[in-house]
Amino acid sequence: MEFLKMQGLGNDFVVVDAYRQELPEDLGSLAQKVCHRQFGIGADGLVLVLPSEKAAVKMRIFNADGSEPEMCGNGIRCLAKYVYESGLCPRTEFTVETLAGVLRPELMLEKGRITGVKVDMGEPRLSPDRIPVLFAGDKVVGQPLEVQGEKYVVTAVSMGNPHCLIFVDDVSQTPVKSLGPLIEVHPLFPAKINVEFVEIVNKKEVKMRVWERGAGETLACGTGACATVVACALNGKTDREITVHLLGGDLILEWAPNNHVFMTGPAEAVFEGRYFI
Numbered sequence: 061m062e063f064l065k066m067q068g069l070g071n072d073f074v075v076v077d078a079y080r081q082e083l084p085e086d087l088g089s090l091a092q093k094v095c096h097r098q099f100g101i102g103a104d105g106l107v108l109v110l111p112s113e114k115a116a117v118k119m120r121i122f123n124a125d126g127s128e129p130e131m132c133g134n135g136i137r138c139l140a141k142y143v144y145e146s147g148l149c150p151r152t153e154f155t156v157e158t159l160a161g162v163l164r165p166e167l168m169l170e171k172g173r174i175t176g177v178k179v180d181m182g183e184p185r186l187s188p189d190r191i192p193v194l195f196a197g198d199k200v201v202g203q204p205l206e207v208q209g210e211k212y213v214v215t216a217v218s219m220g221n222p223h224c225l226i227f228v229d230d231v232s233q234t235p236v237k238s239l240g241p242l243i244e245v246h247p248l249f250p251a252k253i254n255v256e257f258v259e260i261v262n263k264k265e266v267k268m269r270v271w272e273r274g275a276g277e278t279l280a281c282g283t284g285a286c287a288t289v290v291a292c293a294l295n296g297k298t299d300r301e302i303t304v305h306l307l308g309g310d311l312i313l314e315w316a317p318n319n320h321v322f323m324t325g326p327a328e329a330v331f332e333g334r335y336f337i
């Protein structure tokens with residue numbers, strides 16, 4: 061199987077063109093194998109590029125544990141760069157079908173070189189049944205969550221995939237690796253959840269660390285950064301246009317007046333190769 065290894069802010073993916081080659085049926089177990097950092101290629105996820113009936117291309121993403129999430133923000137920027145550079149779609153703006161709906165990336169070019177990708181990530185979903193979370197009320201903003209006897213204050217947002225956000229004083233001192241997995245599988249989150257720990261720097265900047273459902277702590281999460289701007293604005297912590305500083309670098313986020321969230325950041329190819337199935 062031919063692949064391209066890509067990364068967006070250190071959130072890394074094995075990108076496979078499923079237009080031009082046939083893949084095994086069990087894609088979850090393929091993802092587990094290729095993502096393994098010792099026995100495989102090593103990645104946080106497997107991104108498949110497929111033909112679509114309702115958009116220019118279709119993206120499927122699998123976490124390193126083999127589960128299939130609805131969306132991936134860093135993954136869609138990588139896919140957009142791949143689709144353009146491989147000639148699958150020669151336009152700088154096109155549509156991508158995902159399990160979270162049809163989204164629209166736009167490549168930013170300078171002297172013919174891609175310098176970044178801006179994606180219209182659509183509207184955040186806030187009602188508990190759409191996230192899904194088992195909380196009462198019409199949205200979950202600043203609600204208490206008890207985890208092993210400790211109380212946390214959480215905000216829940218779906219960007220197609222579910223996110224639980226917690227404001228902290230200092231992300232560098234936050235026990236992401238021990239608390240993240242407990243919240244990921246908390247009984248109030250029936251589809252499990254991605255967990256973002258957010259430190260407010262000022263009205264325009266935050267720091268965020270993420271524990272990803274199905275992948276563990278990663279260097280960045282695009283959908284998590286989108287959920288962050290929404291949670292920050294809903295809690296009155298920041299403006300609706302912010303820079304999110306992640307372990308792997310920065311993303312620019314805007315929760316626009318039309319209710320869509322726009323994410324801008326880099327996407328890079330690292331190497332290509334052949335994986336023996």
Ligand SMILES: N[C@@H](CCC[C@H](N)C(=O)O)C(=O)O
Binds near residue numbers: 134221
């Ligand atoms: N890293 C991604 C999100 C990947 C999916 C996530 N782990 C989930 O299960 O929802 C991003 O950049 O958005």
